[in-house]
């Protein structure tokens with residue numbers, strides 16, 4: 173029987189990816205974690221949507237919790253995740269940083285207070301030139317937070333190009349910039365009559381995601397089956 177005093181053993185589904193390497197560095201800096209790709213207490217998946225079935229199968233057959241950091245997932249993936257979460261604990265987080273968890277709360281609150289009638293919302297994100305998906309999972313997560321704040325679904329406008337593109341009332345717009353080594357910038361812009369409110373987060377490097385992933389793994393160890401979020405991790409801290 174393992175206890176809370178023993179290091180949390182992390183199994184990395186994709187140890188050689190950028191996030192896999194960042195998490196290995198974070199483990200090396202924190203003696204309360206250990207890398208154990210064969211017998212981990214928690215399986216951590218930052219890979220690609222194509223790999224999701226395989227990481228879910230691995231977590232379910234080993235009977236261990238799964239942290240999913242992969243983005244670009246669609247409804248079909250969410251259905252698979254919900255099914256597996258009946259058997260093992262699963263935490264899905266498109267962004268594991270503390271700052272983005274707070275940004276999502278602030279976005280929801282601002283959207284609730286400002287309302288959809290006078291204030292347009294645009295979400296702008298920038299990432300490195302190797303990123304595969306757009307808009308980022310975080311941008312979509314922030315858009316969902318804004319929708320919750322407004323109390324309903326909003327039309328989506330992505331990647332404008334052309335003519336006759338006047339903004340639809342109440343829409344949430346998404347723009348993605350790709351280049352260089354940007355670790356992850358997100359701006360939620362509330363554009364109103366004669367004023368703008370801009371909530372911003374800047375990831376300076378991947379260490380913030382890696383440390384957040386370890387905090388999520390610690391939270392998951394020993395939890396009952398179910399679907400969890402970074403909100404739960406922060407509330408439990």
Ligand SMILES: NC(=O)C1=CN([C@@H]2O[C@H](COP(=O)(O)OP(=O)(O)OC[C@H]3O[C@@H](n4cnc5c(N)ncnc54)[C@H](OP(=O)(O)O)[C@@H]3O)[C@@H](O)[C@H]2O)C=CC1
Nearest residue numbers: 186188189190191218219220223241242243266267268381
């Ligand atoms: N939640 C968060 O906070 C964050 C989420 N992310 C997300 O994490 C994911 C990974 O990002 P990043 O590490 O930068 O990407 P990388 O491309 O650097 O790494 C992806 C890794 O996944 C492996 N992989 C891809 N497809 C499969 C598959 N079908 N089966 C097994 N392994 C596979 C790759 O192996 P190979 O090279 O051999 O194909 C590679 O090792 C992305 O979706 C990204 O958006 C990123 C940063 C933070």
Ligand SMILES: O=C(O)C1=N[C@H](C(=O)O)C[C@H](O)C1
Nearest residue numbers: 243266267303308309310356
């Ligand atoms: O691919 C990345 O790098 C990142 N992906 C996540 C996303 O899509 O939101 C999180 C972070 O912004 C870095």
